[in-house]
Amino acid sequence: MSLIGYARVSTAEQDLALQLDALHAAGATRTFEDRGVSGARTERPGLNAALSFLREGDILVVWKLDRLGRSMTHLLQTVADLEDRGVGFRSLTENIDTTTPTGRLVFHIFGALGQFERDLIRERTNAGLTAAAARGRKGGRPMAATPERVARARHLIATGLTVREAAARVKVGKSALYAALRNGEPKNDTNR
Known part of the structure; x- marks a missing residue:
């Protein structure tokens, strides 16, 4: 040892x-x-x-x-x-x-307190989201690939631009634009 x-x-x-x-x-x-x-x-x-x-x-x-x-x-x-x-x-x-029984106990109490703290944070976050939803507010990022931007991107692609270039021009992540074009509907932009 x-x-x-x-x-x-x-x-x-x-x-x-x-x-x-x-x-x-x-x-x-x-x-x-x-x-x-x-x-x-x-x-x-x-x-x-x-x-x-x-x-x-x-x-x-x-x-x-x-x-x-x-x-x-x-x-x-x-x-x-x-x-x-x-x-x-x-x-x-x-x-x-932690090589003694008392030390392990104390450390496990710290662990329980840490878990309790994480649970409280999660609980408060969920309560805040529920309260916001009740007031009509929705969490998350705003949608970047709006129908207007997707339509503009379709037009730019039809004139010869690549999807990557069109995405840059309409300020939408290329992955979000690809998904919107593939599905025919806007998707949230996670590659901004």
Whole structure:
């Protein structure tokens, strides 16, 4: 069993010393770093290297939870992936250790809270859409391939333009125009 550390700072001007000292004091035998990498970025070379390096029985250690995850969902997924591989997780600041029953409980409570938050967001979104529909408003993008634009495009194509050129002239995505021409009716423009 090895303790493998991961440290990250968002800007190049920030210093990793605090995190590295804490990870070293916790017993990390090797530490991976990301400097000047926002937690919101999906591509974090140091984290990817740490995750690749970890073996069954190892423990990934971070100074604080927000150093690992972009969001609660990402954090939960990363720790679940570690768990599936037989790798533990420890956050020093929050005193969470998934190699202990209490640590797993706390982390699963975080997971339940994250799911609860997602459910609330979904519920509020659906309620908002229902309220908007009751007022006669419809969600989604406005239709770009209107009957007028499709008719203009048909005319331009008849005069020798390609569908791509006609789509550009009438400001409709080529895929939407192809679909409207094929079906004889306008379609929503998703390639704008």
